[in-house]
Amino acid sequence: xxxxxxxxxxxxxxxxxxxxxxxxxxxxxxxxxxxxxxxxxxxxxxxxxxxxxxxxxxxxxxxxxxxxxxxxxxxxxxxxxxxxxxxxxxxxxxxxxxxxxxxxxxxxxxxxxxxxxxxxxxxxxxxxxxxxxxxxxxxxxxxxxxxxxxxxxxxxxxxxxxxxxxxxxxxxxxxxxxxxxxx
Numbered sequence: 001x002x003x004x005x006x007x008x009x010x011x012x013x014x015x016x017x018x019x020x021x022x023x024x025x026x027x028x029x030x031x032x033x034x035x036x037x038x039x040x041x042x043x044x045x046x047x048x049x050x051x052x053x054x055x056x057x058x059x060x061x062x063x064x065x066x067x068x069x070x071x072x073x074x075x076x077x078x079x080x081x082x083x084x085x086x087x088x089x090x091x092x093x094x095x096x097x098x099x100x101x102x103x104x105x106x107x108x109x110x111x112x113x114x115x116x117x118x119x120x121x122x123x124x125x126x127x128x129x130x131x132x133x134x135x136x137x138x139x140x141x142x143x144x145x146x147x148x149x150x151x152x153x154x155x156x157x158x159x160x161x162x163x164x165x166x167x168x169x170x171x172x173x174x175x176x177x178x179x180x181x182x183x
Contacts, residue, residue, distance in 0.1 A: 051130045053080075054100040055110045058124035060084065062095055069097055072118050077106025098128060 042050060057069070066082045073079065081100040086093050101107060107127050114125040 048130050050100060051128045053102070053104050053107060054098055054128040055107055056124075056126050056128045057097045057099065057118075058095070058126075059121050060095050060097050060123060061119040061121050062093060064093075064097070064119055068119070069099065072116075073099055073110055073113065076101065076109035076113065078102040 060069070064084065066084060069082050069084070070079050078101065079099055080102055082097065083099075084093050084097045099110065101110070110125055111127065113123075115122055116125075117123075
């Protein structure tokens, strides 16, 4: 006959272990929430002040690193932050960057570097503009009609058929070619 194993003692020790891990996780979450609470997004006025001390760098080579950009612009002034955005879908870095300087006079120094060569490419350096909320909302694939939220919608009527239904259009309908050609 096989020996009977008492799993109750193991169950109690596992429950105690899980409770201890839950306490440790709660402490970690509290520490993170304290640090994240301090990182609230800037107000619109604060963002304008930050953008006044920042530059946009266009035509950056895809393999460029933050350190290389900082080395290229170190003579312009003290750099606070350098950002090279990445594509959300492919996680591939985009070909532009932003540099935030300590003071606004550094932006003028950096603007002098417009047209300079960085990693074999001629870069564009301009002062950063402040993003406006809602920019690009009505833009989309279909022009402005399908993707537009609110606003005026324009409908263009190409033909008006008085005597009978409209003939089928050109191709694309379930793989068949259309027969109607008004021209």
